[in-house]
Amino acid sequence: MLREIVRAAGARFGELAAFVRPDGSALTYAGLDHRSDSLAAGLHAAGIGEGDVVALTLPSDVDYVIAYTAATKVGAITAGVNPRLTAAERDRVLAVAEPRIVLAEGDVDRLSRPGNPVPALDPDPERVVAIVFTSGTTGTPKGAVFGERELDAIARSDVPGWDDPQTWGGGGHQVAATQFAHVGFMTKLPWYLRLGTTTHLLERWRAADVLRLVSEHRMTSIGGVAPQLALLLRHPDFESFDLSSVQTIVMGGAFSPPALVEEARRRIGASYSIRYSSTESGGVGTGTGFDADDQEALHTVGRPRRSVELEIRSDDGRVLPSGEVGEVYLRSPCMMRGYWRDPDATAATIVDGWLRTGDLGWLDERGCLHLAGRKKEMYIRGGYNVYPVEVEGVLASHPEVAEVAVAPAPDPVMGEFGVAVVVPRNPERPPTLRELQAFAGRQLASYKLPEAIQIVEELPLTAMQKLDRQALAHRVAGLTRDRHAP
Template sequence: MTPPRLSLPARDLPLDGVFETFADVMEAAAARFPACEAYVQGARRLSFSDWYRDADGLAGALQAHGVRQGDVVLIALDSSIEFATACAGALLLGAVASGVNTRLGPQEIGGIIAGSGAKALIAEDSAAVPADVPLVIRRAALPELCRQPPLGRRRPRVRGSDPAIIVWTSGTTGQPKGAWFDHRNLEAAIFTAGPMAAPFDRRLVSTPFAHAGYMTKLWEQLAFVMTNVISPASWNARDMLRLIAEEKITWVGAVPTQWAKLMALPEVREADFSTLRIAASATAPMPADLAERVTRTLGCPLIVRYASTESPSMTGTVPGDDPETLFHTVGLPQLGVELRIVDDRGVPVADGDIGVVQVRSPVVMRGYWRDEEATRAVLAPDGWFSSGDLGRFDDDGNLVLVGRRDDMYIRGGYNVYPTEVERVLAEHPDVGQVVIVGMPAPVIGEIGVAFVVPADRSRPPSLDALRAWCRERLADYKTPDRLEIVEALPLTAMMKIDKRALRAVVGVESGSGVTLQ
């Protein structure tokens, strides 16, 4: 069933009022809630008034160095208070803030600089930077620049339809593309947030700040007067456990492997989770037994979210959904979000059939920065964005993802959707993580290769065991034909599974260095 289109009602926000731009809402938050904490990073604490003061000083410094309204300011900093200040400073000036993942290589960063036409780059002290950027600011210089005369009344007149931020895609199919959003996009996030946002939340944030999960939620943070507690750069379960208790966290999110590591800590049974109101999981299916254990241990609802760089709000489960729903689906469209499933011609498919997931909402990007051809390929004039994901609606209207369109392979004339097979294999007790990719094969066209991180390295599963497990639950043609046991799955700089790297491996014989057996 295709869910109906929803309107956007007003939300009861601590920071009420009508605001045109990020600068307007930030100034109001600093004035009305000056002492509330905006950021916590280790021993450092930054209030909303101090965040605004520092960002306004940096905006004045950027203007003094030649940065103007509409110019692109790249921020290649690790997730930090400095990143938040640099991003806000650029927005106060009316410039376009663009986070750059510090794990990207020189070629990727060079492509982003060229593609964005950046006028300024704010970078880590030791980072190598290209020589063709007009203005380079190092992290060490930021404290002094933040103390410069504030922009204040010299702030340019910015409209809600003006570009605000650029978020770069993961680049898994080539050079990263810049999804750009205007100020109205950022405002719309407060209406589509649903249970993910509540007044005065204290959020434990492990999402890299260069991602859409942070940058597109800046207005949301201000409107709800939320505190972002920044996780240590090197994540570990004990830090997560400690910070939840010490900082009285109300919202926490993690990927399934992180939740599994947290649940494995002996001390988790005695931990204090009394302040948590909700927990979230994303990026990969969470096994039903793990979801049930997380919910029982934390004593709060667990929800699953589905989004993309280009559409940061799409679907989500709701508090009270059972573990099977959390594992097999990504929930219902969020408020104000339209979803439909279409065939290759763009025609909606019959209920329950598999097709391409398309989304339309006020938070969908305006396009790819300076790339009209790429924009036209995915964004229709009537606002429908084609995600490239394949999915179907179940009988309750929940979206079930079956994989990326480019990931599907054809075995003996039958379509195989890797995500469907991965979900089944993830429930095998000897499987820690799994990814399926297709590879060419004689006679039958393509076969499936399962890359598996064992739950216990001393007892890796066999191909026969996994095939038998699949045959009991799926059609026989969906069972993988080859198994690669690996120590870890490769990740892109944006922390997504690097399927290009895995596809490169399948042409190499087992024992090439990526296998344990």
């Protein structure tokens, strides 16, 4: 499916820019097809074929797209590695993926064989295409597996008339808001290509650059995660950019506070849709309607999207009625097949064809989903999942730390951020926030690092002498980022 769309888009859109680099140079649709053919020939010559895993440690640039599409042309499976990960985190991902080959910067040109033949492949909806990595509660990487069948279903959920052979083009310009290893790119590339979108790449996400691109190219939609939108609205020159072309705002990956939704709709003059999903769901879950009233738009994450079924279940698996809080279960043809080479984790997450999200929620009388927290101890900082246990494991090895726990605190820009609650070995010389960040930064990505610290004599415990995370959350709720709280 992806292989065929790359070829058809190359023929149909030709010299239209598919991806534009920050310096203005572009990879055209014809260029993507030709260059991915050359790399596919090189991969084939290197012995890479159907079912082999090709890991990409490339930045989110044109070479990543070329490598991903080249891998599909030889029937290989692409495992993207987020470039924000540290070397240690990257190595853990690669250990799980067990790739036949790892492509790094410079490898696309080095391996390409222009003019060499690309092997033929029979259509197969069951062929695995991508492994999209997410972190487990202990920091152990888990790779969500998607094949041609799932990518086709995801495209159908977003593109009305996908079966109509005339449904091509009309995509316009967009900004790449996430890393390419993210589920939002890996599973949705087919419909980006079919719609003929021109995607503008960023060396690093900066509010000023996004506002400029939206204004210059008269973009009709702004997408990303809520913290990015908050940064756009807070840019000091926001009012100087012409955003009158924007008709819709689509935000997922992190909580959208009601105040942010109201401000964005008012200042940008566009409809706002909140999307709730996960890597495991293929990035497809629920969404608020663009025409939703305030009750739905501000206080819910909407209704199940096309082809998605939703249930709220109790701990013993019973389906709960409206108004009762339980775990959110999803079922759709878009969701992952399972975790790569991890049958135990797959069995725990997919139950009788339903995806256990680990999130708590309830349905109102109109069928809208309200989120009520997470069963897992994960929080979301700027659209990225952070698991306290993983961060605690690193901070606990600091020589000045006797005990440590990490808890999220709310933030108007990032949604949530981590607070390190520390019992110091020497109360007269406790570690500073900067010291903890520098220490942990060698092993953890920057978005996982604590952004506030609280020094305590002891951690709160339950009657069973376990860490009381609820009490911990109350303790840090009033803190702000990058502030020492004695």
